[in-house]
Amino acid sequence: MILIKLLLAHLLGDFFLQPTKWVKENEKKKLKSPKLYFHILIHVLLVTLLLWDISLWPIILIIGFSHLIIDGLKLSFQKKKTKRGWFFIDQLLHILVILGCYVFIVANNITIGFSLTENQVLLLTCLLFLTLPVSIIMKTIFLKWNISELTKNNQSLEDAGKYIGILERVLVFIFIIVNHWEAVGFLITAKSVFRFGDLKESKTRQLTEYVLIGTLISFGIAIIIGIVYSILT
Numbered sequence: 370m371i372l373i374k375l376l377l378a379h380l381l382g383d384f385f386l387q388p389t390k391w392v393k394e395n396e397k398k399k400l401k402s403p404k405l406y407f408h409i410l411i412h413v414l415l416v417t418l419l420l421w422d423i424s425l426w427p428i429i430l431i432i433g434f435s436h437l438i439i440d441g442l443k444l445s446f447q448k449k450k451t452k453r454g455w456f457f458i459d460q461l462l463h464i465l466v467i468l469g470c471y472v473f474i475v476a477n478n479i480t481i482g483f484s485l486t487e488n489q490v491l492l493l494t495c496l497l498f499l500t501l502p503v504s505i506i507m508k509t510i511f512l513k514w515n516i517s518e519l520t521k522n523n524q525s526l527e528d529a530g531k532y533i534g535i536l537e538r539v540l541v542f543i544f545i546i547v548n549h550w551e552a553v554g555f556l557i558t559a560k561s562v563f564r565f566g567d568l569k570e571s572k573t574r575q576l577t578e579y580v581l582i583g584t585l586i587s588f589g590i591a592i593i594i595g596i597v598y599s600i601l602t
Contacts, residue, residue, distance in 0.1 A: 538591035545595030
């Protein structure tokens with residue numbers, strides 16, 4: 370339960386409450402950026418609100434200071450070519466700190482109260498993870514390829530791909546937790562039919578591979594999260 374709350378605070382702070390303009394300003398000004406410290410403050414407040422126990426102040430401080438150190442290292446050392454790698458290193462380190470805090474809490478038998486049940490918090494965390502966080506993760510993965518070169522002069526709606534991905538992942542997750550795997554297959558088939566015309570007209574093998582990789586990653590993450598949720602509940 371405590372682990373899920375800490376993960377939820379991380380998802381909210383790193384992906385939902387950190388505007389893109391903050392990220393760009395942090396990358397430009399690095400440790401001199403005021404937005405970096407606002408970002409850390411938001412994490413501290415989120416952890417405090419979700420745990421809601423003043424006796425857990427060491428955990429709150431650990432997460433706050435570690436987040437500042439980890440983000441500071443990433444901003445100081447990442448380059449344009451290493452940005453993708455540093456993104457995953459940054460997230461991995463944050464998760465390791467959270468796991469360390471969880472072990473610390475369990476080892477000392479600290480218990481806290483919360484109005485939501487464990488399953489409700491877990492469900493909320495899974496659903497939130499499948500929206501903006503996975504979109505950002507996939508965008509980071511695809512930094513390796515230049516989509517503008519693949520699509521050339523074809524135009525699409527602004528951010529359409531992001532929202533389509535969010536909806537399909539949430540639907541896949543819901544289908545799995547209600548044990549309707551056949552609906553997942555139907556969704557994959559429906560998307561394939563809709564994209565077939567575009568890919569056939571483009572006659573671009575790279576774009577076809579790009580779309581296929583993106584679809585498999587998106588659906589794969591949603592399926593894994595759905596299975597994990599089902600196991601934990």
